[in-house]
Amino acid sequence: MAAVFLLAWAPRLALALAFLGLRIGLDDMYQYDMLGLSLARGNGYRWYQRDYVQRLQAYIHANYEVDLPPESVPEEGYLTVFRAPGYPVLLALIYRVVGEADRLAAVRLVQSALGALLAPLTVVLARRLRLPSRAALLAGIVVALYPILWMYPIGLGSENLFLLLTLAGVTLLLWAGDDRSPGSAIAAGIVLAGAALSRGVLALFLVFGGWWLVRRAGWRCGLLFSLAAAALIGPWAVRNSQVLGRPAFIENSLGYNLFVGYHPQGDGGFVAEVGLIPTRFMDDGERDRWTFEQALGFMRDDPGRALALLPRRLAYLVGFESRELTFFYSSNLFGPIPTLPLTLAYLWLVLPWVAVAAAAPFGLAAAKDRPSRDLTLLLVAATLIAYVPVLAEPRFHIPLVPFLAPYAACVWLRPSSLLPSRFGGSRRATALALAAFLMLIALWSWDFARQAPKLASVLSPGGNNLRLDY
Numbered sequence: 001m002a003a004v005f006l007l008a009w010a011p012r013l014a015l016a017l018a019f020l021g022l023r024i025g026l027d028d029m030y031q032y033d034m035l036g037l038s039l040a041r042g043n044g045y046r047w048y049q050r051d052y053v054q055r056l057q058a059y060i061h062a063n064y065e066v067d068l069p070p071e072s073v074p075e076e077g078y079l080t081v082f083r084a085p086g087y088p089v090l091l092a093l094i095y096r097v098v099g100e101a102d103r104l105a106a107v108r109l110v111q112s113a114l115g116a117l118l119a120p121l122t123v124v125l126a127r128r129l130r131l132p133s134r135a136a137l138l139a140g141i142v143v144a145l146y147p148i149l150w151m152y153p154i155g156l157g158s159e160n161l162f163l164l165l166t167l168a169g170v171t172l173l174l175w176a177g178d179d180r181s182p183g184s185a186i187a188a189g190i191v192l193a194g195a196a197l198s199r200g201v202l203a204l205f206l207v208f209g210g211w212w213l214v215r216r217a218g219w220r221c222g223l224l225f226s227l228a229a230a231a232l233i234g235p236w237a238v239r240n241s242q243v244l245g246r247p248a249f250i251e252n253s254l255g256y257n258l259f260v261g262y263h264p265q266g267d268g269g270f271v272a273e274v275g276l277i278p279t280r281f282m283d284d285g286e287r288d289r290w291t292f293e294q295a296l297g298f299m300r301d302d303p304g305r306a307l308a309l310l311p312r313r314l315a316y317l318v319g320f321e322s323r324e325l326t327f328f329y330s331s332n333l334f335g336p337i338p339t340l341p342l343t344l345a346y347l348w349l350v351l352p353w354v355a356v357a358a359a360a361p362f363g364l365a366a367a368k369d370r371p372s373r374d375l376t377l378l379l380v381a382a383t384l385i386a387y388v389p390v391l392a393e394p395r396f397h398i399p400l401v402p403f404l405a406p407y408a409a410c411v412w413l414r415p416s417s418l419l420p421s422r423f424g425g426s427r428r429a430t431a432l433a434l435a436a437f438l439m440l441i442a443l444w445s446w447d448f449a450r451q452a453p454k455l456a457s458v459l460s461p462g463g464n465n466l467r468l469d470y
Contacts, residue, residue, distance in 0.1 A: 001120045004137070008144035009116035012153050016108040019154045024104060029156040030056065031083060036091025037100065038077055045085060045239075046077035048282070068282075081240040082284050084251045086165075086198030087158035104156075111153035111160045118402055119144035121167050126406035128174040129376070130369040134413055139406040142356065146401060147349050148321045158198050159398065165195035166202060167402050170379065173209050174372055176225065177216035185213065185221040189228030196233060200250035203233075205382035212375050244285045254390070255288040258295035261309070261391035264302070268309040269316045269393055272469040313392035315443040317384070318357060320350045321394050322451070326458045330466040339459050346459070354444070356401060356408045361436040363407030365429035376403050 024033060034047040043049075053060065054070040091107060098106040122143045126136030143149065152159050169192035176184035192209060196202040206229050214222030233250060240248035256278055260266055263274045281287035299306040325346055329337070337345075367373040380400060387396050457463055 001123060004119045004123060004140040004144055005116050007141065008119035009113060011145070011150045012112040012115050013109075015150055016112040016153050020105045020108060022104075022154065024156055026155075030059075032088055032091060032156045032158070033103075034077065035080075035083065035085075035088035036095055036103075039088055039092035040095035040100075043076040045080060045088070047080050048073055049077035050075045052077070078282060079243050080284055081243050081248055081252050082256075082287075083253070084158065084197055084200050085236060086194060087156075087161045090161050091156070107156065108153055114160055114164050115149060115153050116144070117164055118149065118167060121164070121171065122402040122405060125167060125171045125174070125402065126409075128171055128178075129367070129372045129406060131367075131406050131410055132413070135406055135409040138409040138413065139402075142352070142405045142409065143402050146352055148324065148353075148395075148398065149401075151324055159395075162195055162198040162202075163399055163402075165191055165198060166399050169195050170209075170375065170403070173213060173225070174375060176221055177213055177371065177375075180217040180221055182221065182224050185217070185224040186228040188213075189225040190232055193229035193232035196229070197236060197250060200253075201386040202382070203250065204386055205379055208378040208382055209375070212371075212378060216371055244288075246285070252284055252288045255291035255295065257391040259291035259298075261313070262295050262298040262306060264298060264305075268312040268391070270391060310388055311443075313388045313390075314384070315447045316394060317387055317392040317397055318440060318443055319394040319447040320444070320451070321353055321398075322346060322350055322455070323394065325349055326454065327468055329464055330458055330468040332464045332467075334464070336461070336464050339461070342459050342463075346455070353397075353401070355412075356404050357397075357440055358437060359408035359411040360404035361433035363410040365426075365433035366410070367407065373407075376407070379403060 024030065030052075031047055034049060034052050035045060037052070038044060038046040038049060048068070050070050050073045053068055053073045057070065060068050091103075094106050094110055095103045119140045123136045123140035126139050127133070131139075149163075152163075169188055172184060172188035172191055176188045188209075189206075192202065192206055196206060206226075210222050210226045210229075213225050237249050240250070240252070244252065256275075259278060260270060260274050261268055263271070263277075265271065266274045278287050278291050281290060328334070329342070364373055364376065380403075383396070383400060454468070457466060458468070
């Protein structure tokens with residue numbers, strides 16, 4: 001386990017050290033930094049503080065459709081309910097310890113260690129799923145060396161906390177299903193609630209997880225799990241409701257995401273030009289109402305297009321993890337790179353997900369521990385339900401990698417198990433696995449054809465100066 005951790009930490013730490021002094025960019029990172037600073041200063045959950053807006057005047061003027069002079073902004077910023085609080089709380093803790101001057105460097109170092117913990121935790125998860133020891137170890141190595149996961153510690157993003165809490169919480173939930181202990185059920189509820197407070201999209205899985213635990217360990221454990229989760233989430237929902245003056249939950253970004261996802265000038269995914277339109281509203285409640293009304297209008301005006309966006313979003317969700325390469329390289333972060341090594345870098349980023357996602361359905365179908373397998377499928381289902389009807393991007397499937405990798409590893413270690421005569425699953429499971437595999441091939445083919453012109457431009461000479469949108 002220590003070796004797996006060190007294998008995972010070495011590349012993450014190396015990248016964190018290489019980019020230790022890099023300034024942050026992108027709206028998400030600035031907003032998380034604002035929230036972390038506000039909490040660390042004892043000013044509550046606020047963003048767009050006057051001193052921060054003053055420093056970002058040029059950025060705001062260039063990227064936002066709003067005039068925001070610093071003198072018009074409250075000194076401590078605006079109360080907000082737009083983003084989940086979990087990750088800003090982590091930032092605030094780090095900022096309080098190291099101070100504001102060195103905060104970004106400290107965050108990168110801490111996040112490199114948190115990201116490395118995913119690898120040994122994947123081994124623990126695989127053993128809890130009752131998969132072979134060799135498959136568990138291989139899955140941990142896959143997560144340790146998964147290239148996109150190396151990059152998250154460099155930036156400020158909720159994934160740095162969300163991935164770890166989700167993996168730990170599901171592992172505890174499996175544990176509670178096995179030992180039927182009240183303590184395990186409560187621990188699972190608290191950790192998964194913490195994950196939901198980092199990204200609200202996990203809230204649906206809390207319902208699925210509670211139902212699974214009731215079936216696995218009885219009503220008592222299921223009730224304790226639910227009460228523990230509600231005890232952690234409830235106070236924040238009450239706070240948000242008081243701020244908005246109406247019932248609210250963990251975050252109120254749903255209207256914004258629906259607006260971007262269904263806008264006539266969009267494509268079902270995140271389009272930067274569309275995402276800037278609602279930034280004219282500084283009030284979270286007003287923005288949420290307006291974006292909801294607009295999104296419902298888009299759906300009513302063209303219901304056929306709204307339905308056609310669903311398979312497109314599914315393709316985005318399972319798509320290739322190449323945006324980081326195309327954005328950062330086209331922003332000239334690395335300078336010009338010859339086509340051949342750049343193409344190899346693209347394949348290095350894309351192929352690990354292809355290998356995991358293509359093999360995992362067959363490993364899931366052949367799994368002997370069906371209840372544990374079913375919990376993984378419930379997490380996949382909750383992810384699909386949360387994103388496909390609203391807004392989807394390839395990075396949203398990253399939390400599933402540690403859960404799919406153990407099942408994929410089983411297939412890699414015993415490819416002969418795919419033969420019909422030796423396949424461990426039922427005929428129905430085999431047919432579903434084959435259908436999932438064929439669907440992935442179709443979605444990947446469509447997504448590659450869609451991205452091919454842009455990818456060819458990026459890989460060509462001068463691609464480092466294209467300045468593509470994120």
